[in-house]
Amino acid sequence: MDDMFHFFAGRDQVTVRIPLVQPAAFPRHDLTQWPSDAGKPIVVPRQALLDAAGRMDGIVPRKWKQTLEEAQFLVPGNDRTSVTSFTIDRIFHMLGIVGVGKSTLRDTLTYYLVTEKQMRVTIVVGDVAEVLSLVEMFTKLGCAAAPVLGVTSREQHTQRLHRRIAGKDERNALAHDDPAFIHLSTSCALNALVHEDDAPISYNDAPCDFLRRQRKRKPKNSDRQLPDYTRLSYSCPFWGKCPRHHPARALVDADIWVTTPAGLVDGSVPRSQNAERIRYLELAARRSHLVIVDEADRVQMQLDQMFAPAVTLAGEASVSWLDQLSTHKIQELVAGRRIQLSNRDVENWTSALSTASMVTDRIYALLVSSWDLRKWVAWSYFNAWQLGSRFVSLLFADREEVLEKQAGKGKRKKERRPAPDEETALKMEAAKVRLNKIFDEFRKDPHGQRADMCDEAVALVELANGLIHTKRSRRTRSRVQEVLAILLGESAQLCWPEHEHEWAQVADKLELTIFLCALEPALALLTGMWPLVQAALNLKFNDLHRRPLDYGPLVPEAPMGNVLGFEFSTHGHDTGGVRSGELRLFRCSGVGRDLLSRIPDIPRPDGHPGSHVLLMSGSSWAGESTRYHILEPVDLVLEPSAEKMKRITDESALRLEFARHLGVPLTLSGADPDDRPEILQKMVAFFAERDDEPNSRFEYELVSLPPNRRHLLVLTGSYDEAKIVADAIAQAMHRDRVVRLMPDDEPDREDEDENAAPTLRRGDVSTLAGLPAAILVAPLLAVERGHNILDLDKEEAAIGTVYFLARPNPRPDDLRLAIQAINDWIMRSMADGSFSQRVRDAESIGAAGRELRHLARKEWYRVMGRSLAWSRLGDDRVSVTWDLLVLMWQVIGRLVRGGVEARVVLVDAAFAPGTAKALEQQKIPGQKVLVTDHDDVQTSLLLSIREVLGDYLTTGRAGEHSARECAIVTSLYAPLWHAIDRCVRTPTNGDSL
Ligand code: SF4
Known part of the structure; x- marks a missing residue:
């Protein structure tokens, strides 16, 4: 006996006949169970950790015990007290200099608590590759460990793993037998049951919890029109045995959960498993004795990002949020025979969706076709308020200034119109105020439902209706100009446009502004009414609304209110003409970082004790940094042995070695994007070509390194730039000498030039020492954190020297x-x-x-x-310096693993522009100069880092900060400060030869 079910695959309705089987039993989470010793502080004796590490060495030898023995456990403060045990109570903030062995402590502590104390631990790490390798390691150690992985991104992770294995020369996918595949199954047994004419069920369409059964008997009230299938959704009868849901089942009894922030915050227990709707974060806080957050500062940034989500409204690919919503809406209305539309909320919501889709198309069309408009919005995010006020400012801007901006680089006009006299300036100001008021009125009610609107705002409402609902014809354009004339009135003569084509540009901007004013309320309605129509339309996916709804009681609202903003970016460099791109919407909806400190409180409303939280990082104390600094007080600092700390501090070296072309130091930071490839090629020529020397600079550097550490890390600003640099090095030296990092997601290129540099997947970067390549080229942000890159003996960092081709700078x-x-x-x-x-x-x-x-x-x-241009940072300089010094130090930290020294080469002249200029202009080439004679903190990031850290480390100035803060900075950043200090106190000629 079979049952007929149906479900939607995309827009298609699929019918499947499922044999009547007895569903297999499977474990469910017991939400009422209290963990033993729940809520009691966790005391961790150092000796117990060492014993546990010794046992781990007996199973998976990795020098666990030796690493822990070498680390000092210090309480930050004047006397740097070393402790023999520590107590984790609610939130425990632990810091450790990069490479000190925090990961070893994380794993040993987990092993100790699980095997000795019968506790449960959740570990949060940076990426899925690390999640899977930790699960594998704990399984080898004999622990019950399972990953918490997002279901929607499963396919992506599976592909990543296949690509990484294929990158190691195992091209046959059938031979890929990594144990992690057990957690990454994407198969669906229903594929064997769908009709042969139906396409295979795509991964995201598998109806695990959403099968609808065919009605077996007519409803009593046969007059009522009801769908042929039940409104009630059923779970798939194969769920209990389905390989796709193996991780969800394994989590029930696992003592160790390993996850990423996204997996924990977004993921929820499948409906088939537990009737309660619960996120994994909440469940982890209920069942775990301890949640360990590794790289807590990075997690803080990720949480911020999660609560300011962005969606693609329109783009090249068919992933737009509005498209998805429209598809879903149609499916639901069809399934419900449109009965849902009898509900007024549903009717309003679907109408808002239609308006939003229509207006989005109009905006997209305008941006795709007009370079001038793209440039106008390209500088940052935009919204109706901003565009309105920028439109008004633009109208009354200095004509020459506008033309200069439009002409672009190298075509600046020298003559400027004299500043307006006082009377004209006053008139302009009054006109601006008046126009801004009109826009405010229109923005508040773009559909003109209020009776008290001024005539000009009414004209805008009528124009908006015309623009949205009619074709873009000559008549519409002339109407835009007519309304513009109404808006400006007598002040038209004060505006900058003089010629017809200039007015056309202004009209384009007015159209865009009007569309934004119409789109924002439609989007606000869509997200605002979501909860009201959620049940009727079976809405379940909404990146813009999902997190706030679930985490609303925990995460504070964004302080400036929920902000909607838009971004438009083209693919690749925008050289004008018709260019497609992505129109994205973001929505600030909460202070995401606050969730970190709320984890222990999550189950408390039920009277259920919460788990304790261990925050770990090498940079989560970072002074005035707005990105990395976590405000929780620091409880413990890990330091390497005094001997290793001294070696890192005294022997690490930082030098300025400006790449030159024809004697001129090259500056990459701040260069026009079009010029960057050429500058990078010149930089490579400087370091990789031999010229008249027996060896190139790279070769000299390599032979000067200890044999086990003969690798160079060359840092660029992006993956595209890494390819340019790596290919150039391959040509200048030898193809086998270099390897470039590539993302795990990027497909292999079939058309790759045979002379191009080989590639290394990001998830395999730890295998560098086993490759023939001596130079790794990678984007700075891709190697900031992640897997250790160790020598073949796994003792010391494999990389001896790092080259910063570009000075890091925040993107404006x-x-x-x-x-x-x-x-x-x-x-x-x-x-x-x-x-x-x-x-x-x-x-x-x-x-x-x-x-x-x-x-x-x-x-x-x-x-x-x-402005985020270095020279114009003003009061933000200290905070941005903290951000950048942490970024640089995290990368440099990859070179000090094992307690060895790092060599750092700053190539970009932007690191010390005054010094570079002085060296370029000196009469006797090669003469040495002092950086401090030609640069200061306003011009040089190097000097700014020295000053910012020096405030804590230099006797005399340290009085402004507490002894505790000074001790933390000494433990975390002293090696960086000493290396910079030695560099700037030593005269340099900006060259190593
Ligand atoms: S539970 Fe498994 S077999 Fe059933 S629909 Fe989901 S993926 Fe397919």
Whole structure:
């Protein structure tokens, strides 16, 4: 006896006949169970850890015990007390200099708690490759470990693993037998049951929890129109044995969960397994005695990002959020015979979706076809308010300034129109205020439903309707210009456009602004009404809304309110003409980083004790950094043995070695994107070609390194640049001498030039020492953290020298920086008491809230609009310096693993532009100069890092900071400061030969 079921695969309705089988029993999570000793502080004796490490060495030899024995456990402070045990109570913040053995401590502690104390531990690490290798290692150690992996990205992880194995010369996918594949199954048994005419079920369409059974009997009230299939969803009868759900089943009894932040925060227990709707984060907090967050500062950044999600509204590929929503809506309406539309909320929601889709198409069409518009919005994110106010400012901008910007680099006009006289300036100001008011009124009600709108705003409403619903014809364009004339009135003569084509550009910008004003309320309606229509339309995916709904009680609202913003980016460099790209929407909806410190509180509303949390990192104390600094007090610092610390501090060397072309030091940072490939080629020529010398600079450097560490790491700004550099090195030296890092996701290129440099997948970077290549070329951000790159004996870092081809610099269009800055701002104000004080001083809670919102908005617009050019950082310099020094130090830290020294070469003249200039202009070539004679903290990142760290490390200035803070900086960053200090105090000629 069979049953007929149906489900949707994309837009297609698929029918499947499933034999009546007895579903296999499978384990479910017991949410009521309290872990033994739940909530009690966890005491960890050092000796117990050493004993556990010794036992681990007997099973999986990795020098666990030796590494731990060498590490000192210090309480930060003046006397640097060494401890023999530590107690984890609620949140424990542990720091350790890069390479000290934090991962060893993480694994040993987990092993000790699981095997000795019968506790459960959840470990959060950076990527899925690390998750899988940790699960494998703990399984070998005899522990029950399972990964928490996102289901939607499973296919991607499976492909990554296949690619990595294929990259090791095992091209036959059938021979790929990595044990991790057991956690990455993507198969679906229903494929064997669908009709032979139906396409195979794609991974994301598998109806594990959403099968609808064919009705067997007519409903009693036969007049009612009901679908042929039940509205109720059924689970697949094969769930209990399905290989795809093996990890979900294994998690029930696993003592160790290993996961990524996304897997933990986003993933939820499958509906087939537990009826309760619960995220894995909540479950981990209920069942685990300890949650270990590795690289906690990176997790903090990821959480910020998760609560300021972005979706693609329109793009080349068919992944747009609105397309997905529309498809889903159609499926649901068809399944429900459109009965859902009798609900007014559903009707309004679907109408908002149609409007949003239509307006998005209009915006996309405008941006794709106009380079001028793309340039106008390319500088950062944009929204209706910003475009409105920028449109008004543009109208009254200095004409020559506008033309200069449009002409671009190298075509600047020298003559400028004289500044307007006082009377004209006043008139312009008044016109701006008036126009801004009109836009405000229109933005608040772009559909014109209020009766008290001014005539100009009404004209905008009518124009918006016309633009959205009619073709873009000549008539529409002339209507835009007519409305523009109405808006400007007499002030038209004060505006910069003089010629017809200039007015056409202005009209384009007005159209875009109007569309944005219409799109924002439609999107707000879509997300705002989501909960009201969720059940009726069976909505389950909404990247913009999902996290806030579940985590709303835990994560504070974004201080400036929920901000909607848009971004448009083209694929590759935008050289003008018609260019497609991606229109993205982001939404700040909470201070994501606050979730880290809330984990212990998650189960408390049920009276259930929460787990303790161990935060670990090498840089989660980072002064004024808005990205890395975690505000939890530091409880313990790990340091290498005094001997190793001394070697790292005294023997690590940093030098300026400017790549030159025709004697001129080359500057990469800040260069036009079009010029960067050529500059990189010249840099490679400087280091990889021999010229008149017997060896190239790279070769001299390699032979000067200890034999086990003869590898160079050459850092670029992106994967594309890594390819340019690696290929150039391959040509200048030998193809086998170099390897370039490539993302795990990138498919192998069939058309690769045979002279191109070989590649190494990011997930396999730890295998570098076994390759013939001596030079690894990689983007800076791809090697900031991750797998250790050790020599063949696994004792010391395999890389001896790192070359920074570009000075790291924050990207001005990177929204994450502004989000991190505003989150840091509110968290610090809560930590230092100024938030509470403001509330106490205000007349009422409401007044305090309004004031805070006002201040937060001010700060938000400040951080959004700030210049991130190094010379114009102003008050943000110290904070940005902290961000960059941590970034550089994390990479340099890859070279000090095993307690050895690092060599750091700064190639980009932007590291010390004044010094580079002085060397270029000197009369006697090769004469040495002092960096401090030609640069200062305003011009040189190097000197700024020296000053920022020196404030904690230099006697005399350290008084401004607590002894505890100074001790932390000494433990974490002293080697970097000493290396920089030695560099700037030693005269240099910017060359090593
Ligand atoms: S449980 Fe397994 S067999 Fe059933 S639909 Fe899901 S993937 Fe397919």
